[in-house]
Amino acid sequence: MPRYIVERILEDGWPISGDDCRGVLQRNTDEGVTWIQSYVSEDGTTAFCLYEAPTPEAIRKTGARNALPVDRITQVRVLDPYFYEEDR
Amino acid sequence: MTRGTAVAETPPRAELLERSEQLSALGESLDSVAAEGSGRLALVRGEAGVGKTALLRRFREDRAGAVRILWGNCDPLFTPRPLGPLFALPELRDVVARDVLPHEVVSALVDELRRPAPTVFVLEDLHWADEATLDVLRLLCRRLESFPALVVGTFRDDELDRAPLLRIVLGELGTSERTSRLKLRPLSPAAVATLAQPHGLDEVELYRKTGGNPFFVVEAIAAGTDEIPDTVRDAVFARQAQLSPAAKDLLGVVAVVPPQAELWLLETLVGDGIGALDECLASGMLRVEAGGVAFRHELARLAVAESANPTRKLELHGRALAALASRPETAHDVARLAHHAEAARDVGAVLRYAPAAGARSSALGAYREAAAQYARALRFGDRLEAAQRAELLELRSRACYLTDQYDEGIAALEQAVDLRRSVGDELKAGDDLRILAEFLWCPGRVAEAERRATEAVEVLEQLPPGRELAAAYTKRAFLCTCGARSEEGRQWATRALAIAEPFGDDEIAVEAYARLTEFDGSVGLERGLERARKAGFSELVANRYIPLAFVAMEEHRHADATRYLDQGIAYCSERGFELFRLYLLAARARLELNLGQWAEAADTAATVLRVPRTSISPRIVCLVVIALLRARRGDPGHDDLLDEAWGLAEPTGEVYRLWPVAAARAEAAWLRGDHDAVRNATERTFELAVELETPIAIGDLAVWRRRAGIDDAISPRAPEPYALELSGEARRAGERWAELGSPYESALAFSQTDDEDALRRAHDELQRLGAKKAAAFTARRLRELGARVSRGPRPSTRGNPANLTAREVEVLGLVAEGLRNADIARRLFLSEKTVDHHVSAILRKLDVRTRGEAGAAGARLGLVSAPT
Numbered sequence: 001m002p003r004y005i006v007e008r009i010l011e012d013g014w015p016i017s018g019d020d021c022r023g024v025l026q027r028n029t030d031e032g033v034t035w036i037q038s039y040v041s042e043d044g045t046t047a048f049c050l051y052e053a054p055t056p057e058a059i060r061k062t063g064a065r066n067a068l069p070v071d072r073i074t075q076v077r078v079l080d081p082y083f084y085e086e087d088r
Numbered sequence: 089m090t091r092g093t094a095v096a097e098t099p100p101r102a103e104l105l106e107r108s109e110q111l112s113a114l115g116e117s118l119d120s121v122a123a124e125g126s127g128r129l130a131l132v133r134g135e136a137g138v139g140k141t142a143l144l145r146r147f148r149e150d151r152a153g154a155v156r157i158l159w160g161n162c163d164p165l166f167t168p169r170p171l172g173p174l175f176a177l178p179e180l181r182d183v184v185a186r187d188v189l190p191h192e193v194v195s196a197l198v199d200e201l202r203r204p205a206p207t208v209f210v211l212e213d214l215h216w217a218d219e220a221t222l223d224v225l226r227l228l229c230r231r232l233e234s235f236p237a238l239v240v241g242t243f244r245d246d247e248l249d250r251a252p253l254l255r256i257v258l259g260e261l262g263t264s265e266r267t268s269r270l271k272l273r274p275l276s277p278a279a280v281a282t283l284a285q286p287h288g289l290d291e292v293e294l295y296r297k298t299g300g301n302p303f304f305v306v307e308a309i310a311a312g313t314d315e316i317p318d319t320v321r322d323a324v325f326a327r328q329a330q331l332s333p334a335a336k337d338l339l340g341v342v343a344v345v346p347p348q349a350e351l352w353l354l355e356t357l358v359g360d361g362i363g364a365l366d367e368c369l370a371s372g373m374l375r376v377e378a379g380g381v382a383f384r385h386e387l388a389r390l391a392v393a394e395s396a397n398p399t400r401k402l403e404l405h406g407r408a409l410a411a412l413a414s415r416p417e418t419a420h421d422v423a424r425l426a427h428h429a430e431a432a433r434d435v436g437a438v439l440r441y442a443p444a445a446g447a448r449s450s451a452l453g454a455y456r457e458a459a460a461q462y463a464r465a466l467r468f469g470d471r472l473e474a475a476q477r478a479e480l481l482e483l484r485s486r487a488c489y490l491t492d493q494y495d496e497g498i499a500a501l502e503q504a505v506d507l508r509r510s511v512g513d514e515l516k517a518g519d520d521l522r523i524l525a526e527f528l529w530c531p532g533r534v535a536e537a538e539r540r541a542t543e544a545v546e547v548l549e550q551l552p553p554g555r556e557l558a559a560a561y562t563k564r565a566f567l568c569t570c571g572a573r574s575e576e577g578r579q580w581a582t583r584a585l586a587i588a589e590p591f592g593d594d595e596i597a598v599e600a601y602a603r604l605t606e607f608d609g610s611v612g613l614e615r616g617l618e619r620a621r622k623a624g625f626s627e628l629v630a631n632r633y634i635p636l637a638f639v640a641m642e643e644h645r646h647a648d649a650t651r652y653l654d655q656g657i658a659y660c661s662e663r664g665f666e667l668f669r670l671y672l673l674a675a676r677a678r679l680e681l682n683l684g685q686w687a688e689a690a691d692t693a694a695t696v697l698r699v700p701r702t703s704i705s706p707r708i709v710c711l712v713v714i715a716l717l718r719a720r721r722g723d724p725g726h727d728d729l730l731d732e733a734w735g736l737a738e739p740t741g742e743v744y745r746l747w748p749v750a751a752a753r754a755e756a757a758w759l760r761g762d763h764d765a766v767r768n769a770t771e772r773t774f775e776l777a778v779e780l781e782t783p784i785a786i787g788d789l790a791v792w793r794r795r796a797g798i799d800d801a802i803s804p805r806a807p808e809p810y811a812l813e814l815s816g817e818a819r820r821a822g823e824r825w826a827e828l829g830s831p832y833e834s835a836l837a838f839s840q841t842d843d844e845d846a847l848r849r850a851h852d853e854l855q856r857l858g859a860k861k862a863a864a865f866t867a868r869r870l871r872e873l874g875a876r877v878s879r880g881p882r883p884s885t886r887g888n889p890a891n892l893t894a895r896e897v898e899v900l901g902l903v904a905e906g907l908r909n910a911d912i913a914r915r916l917f918l919s920e921k922t923v924d925h926h927v928s929a930i931l932r933k934l935d936v937r938t939r940g941e942a943g944a945a946g947a948r949l950g951l952v953s954a955p956t
Contacts, residue, residue: 023935056723057694057718060687060690074724
C-alpha cells in the first residue's frame with residue numbers, strides 16, 4: 001500500500017487527546033488508512049504525518065471525519081541513508 | 089462449512105469455547121432488530137472448520153422458541169444449484185420452483201420476513217453460493233429497513249479469491265451501517281489445552297499441529313491415535329480407520345453424493361450395507377439432516393471422497409445418477425443429475441441434464457452457473473450435430489455476456505457463427521453476428537463491433553426482412569449513436585422501425601422506436617422510456633435512464649439529471665440490473681463533481697471502481713472523476729489514472745468516451761502551467777469533435793485550449809457558458825455557471841477575468857472547494873492587481889468536519905433536540921422517508937449508532953449547540 005506524508009496546519013495546536021485517539025484510529029480503519037507516525041513542530045501548529053492508505057481520497061475522508069485539516073498530501077517512499085553505504 | 093459443528097458437539101451443550109463475544113454480538117443485533125422493527129445483517133467469517141456453523145447452531149439453541157429461524161445452506165457442488173439454499177426453505181419452495189428472477193424471490197422473501205417478528209434468516213457458506221443466491225442477498229439487504237429480521241451470512245474468508253462475485257457483494261454490503269462483521273479466529277492455546285486435557289493429549293503439540301482450528305482439534309482428539317495427526321486429512325483417515333469395513337464403505341458412498349444422501353438413495357446404492365449407518369452416526373462422522381445423512385463437515389467429506397478408489401467412484405456416480413433420475417422427487421433436480429452425469433463420464437446423460445440445468449439456472453438469474461453448465465455440455469458435445477452445438481454455444485455466450493465474461497462469450501459466439509454458416513443457416517448466423525457486435529462494443533472493441541454489425545446486415549439483407557434484420561439495423565443505429573453520427577443512425581433506426589413496427593409491442597419494435605427517438609434528445613428519450621415502460625420491457629427501461637442522465641448533464645440540466653439518476657438507480661437496484669446501475673453510479677459521480685460535491689463524488693467513483701467489470705464506460709468516467717479531484721486538490725497520483733482512462737478510451741475512437749478524458753488531461757496540464765501539454769492532450773479529440781459537430785465536446789475542449797493560449801476559430805456550436813468565455817465574456821460565463829449550479833466551473837471562468845471582484849469571488853469559491861491549485865494562481869493574479877489576499881478559511885476546518893450537507897446539519901440539530909423523524913419531517917416539510925435517509929446518512933458520517941450519540945458527536949464537532 002502506498003505511503004503518504006500529510007501536512008497539517010493546526011492553528012490551535014495538536015488536537016488529539018488520549019481519549020480521542022481510539023476513535024481516530026477506528027475511523028481510519030474504516031477506510032483502510034493506517035496512521036504510522038507524526039512529527040509535530042515545537043509550537044504544535046504544523047504536523048507531518050506518515051500514513052499508509054489506499055488512496056489520497058481515503059486520507060481526505062478520514063481527515064474530515066476526524067476533524068483534522070489536510071493541507072498537502074505527498075506520496076513518498078522510504079530511502080535509508082545506510083542503503084548508500086552498501087552501494088559502495 | 090455445510091453441516092458440521094465443531095467444538096460444540098462433544099459433549100452436547102458443552103460450553104462453546106471463546107465464542108461468547110460473538111454470541112453476544114449476534115444477540116445485540118437481534119435485540120435491536122426487535123426494538124427498532126427493522127432489519128440488520130451480520131456477516132460471520134473465518135477459515136474452514138473454525139466453527140461458523142457451530143456458533144449459529146448455538147445461537148439458535150439459545151434463542152429457541154423466541155424467534156423464528158430460516159436456514160439455508162449453499163451447495164459444495166462444483167457448479168451449485170441455482171437458489172439452492174432457498175430451495176431448502178419450505179416457506180419459499182413454491183416461489184423458487186417457478187422460474188422467477190432474484191428480485192421476485194426477494195419480494196416473496198420480504199413478505200415472509202415481515203410476518204411474525206423477529207426472524208433470523210441464515211445463509212450458510214456463501215463462498216459456494218450461486219449467482220442468483222448472491223443477488224437475492226444483495227437485493228434483500230438493500231431493503232433491510234423494511235422488515236424485522238436478522239440476516240446472517242457465513243463465509244470462508246480465506247477462499248474469497250475463488251469467489252469473485254461474493255467479494256463484490258461483500259464490498260457493497262459491508263459499507264452499510266446496518267451491517268455488523270464478526271470474525272471467528274482459531275482457538276487459543278489455553279482453549280486447546282482445555283479440550284486436550286480429558287484425553288491426556290500433549291496440548292502443546294496439539295496446538296502446534298492444529299493451529300487451534302476447532303474442527304481439526306476435535307478430529308485429532310477423536311482419531312484416538314498415540315501420535316497427533318499432521319493434517320486434517322490424516323485425522324479424518326485415522327478416525328475412519330477405527331470403523332468396521334462396512335461402515336468405511338458406507339462413508340465412501342455418502343462422500344460421493346453431496347450435499348447429503350437420502351436414506352432411500354443409500355439403500356439403493358449399498359443394499360444391506362446400510363446396516364452400518366448407526367455405527368457411522370455413533371462415531372460422529374455422519375449426522376442426520378432434514379433430508380437424509382451427511383458428513384459432519386465438508387472438510388471430512390472431501391478427505392474421504394478424494395481418497396476413494398476412482399473406478400469405484402465412477403461406478404457409484406453412475407448408479408446414483410440412475411437412482412436420482414428415476415425418482416420423481418429428485419428427477420427435476422437437473423443440476424444434481426448433471427453433476428453425477430459428468431462424474432460418471434456418461435456422455436448421453438451430460439448432454440441431457442447439463443443443458444437443462446443451464447436453462448434452469450438462466451431462468452432463475454444464476455447466469456454464472458448457467459454458463460458453467462453449458463460449458464459442461466460442450467465438453468461432452470464433440471459428436472453433436474452442428475446446429476445443436478451452435479445452440480449450446482449461443483446459450484453459453486449469452487450467459488457469459490451477462491456475467492462479464494466477454495472473452496469467453498465472444499469466442500463461443502464466433503464458433504457458433506462458423507457452425508451456423510457451415511450448415512447454411514444464414515438467418516441464425518446473421519443474428520449471431522449482430523449479437524457479437526454487442527458483445528464486442530462493451531469492452532471497447534468498437535471497430536470489430538462495427539465490422540460484425542455490417543456483416544450481420546449484409547447477411548440478413550439477402551433474406552426476407554424479419555426480426556433479425558430489424559435487430560441488426562437497430563444495432564447499427566446504436567453504434568452510430570455512440571459514434572456521434574446522428575444522420576446515419578437515424579437512417580438505420582428508421583429502416584429498423586419500418587420492419588418492426590407491424591410487430592406491435594414486440595421487444596424489437598419498442599427498441600427500434602427508442603433508438604430512433606433518441607436522436608431527438610431528451611424529449612425523444614422520454615418517449616422511448618415511456619413506451620418501454622408501457623410494454624413492460626424492464627431491461628430497456630433501465631437502459632434508457634443512462635442516456636437520459638448523461639444528456640441532461642451535458643446540457644447542464646442538473647435537477648433533471650439528479651431526478652433521472654435517483655429513479656434509474658432505484659429501478660436498477662430493485663431489479664438487479666447491476667451493469668446499468670454502475671453506468672448510472674458513474675454518471676452520479678460526475679454529476680456530484682460538477683455540482684461541487686467533491687467528497688460525495690470521490691465516494692461514488694470509488695464504489696464503481698471497486699467493482700471489477702470489463703465494460704469500460706463506467707470505469708473511464710470514474711477514473712476521470714478521481715483524477716480531476718486529485719489534480720484540483722493538488723493530491724498525488726492523477727496522471728496514472730488519466731493514462732489508464734485514455735488507454736481504455738482511445739482504441740474506441742468514440743468522441744463521447746474520448747472528450748472527457750482529453751478535457752481532464754488538459755485541465756491537469758493547465759493546472760501545472762504546461763500549455764504545450766494542453767495542446768497535445770486535446771488536439772486530435774478536438775478535431776474529431778469539430779468533424780462530428782458534437783457541441784459539448786467542442787465547447788469544453790475549446791475553453792481549455794483558449795485558457796492555454798490556443799486561439800481556435802470560435803465555433804458557433806459551443807453551448808452557452810463555454811461560448812461566453814470563448815467570446816471574451818468570462819465574467820458572464822462565471823455567472824452563468826453559478827446559476828447552473830457548477831461552482832468550480834464558475835470560479836474558473838471568473839479567474840479568467842482581470843476584474844478584482846470576480847477574481848476575489850473565484851478565489852473564495854476555490855478555497856471553499858479545496859481547489860488548491862486554482863486558488864493559488866487566482867491569489868497570484870489578485871496580488872498582481874495589487875489586491876490583498878487573506879488566507880481565508882480552509883475547507884477541512886470550515887465548521888463541517890463530517891462532510892454533512894446543509895440539510896443534514898439542519899436535521900442533526902433537530903435530532904439533537906430529541907425530535908422524532910415524524911416531527912422533523914413536519915418541521916422541515918419533508919417526507920418521513922427522506923428524513924429517515926438523512927438520519928441514516930448522519931449516523932454513517934458521524935460514525936455513531938444511535939441518535940443520542942449523533943447529538944453528542946454533533947455537539948463535539950460544533951455542528952449543533954451542546955445539549956442543555
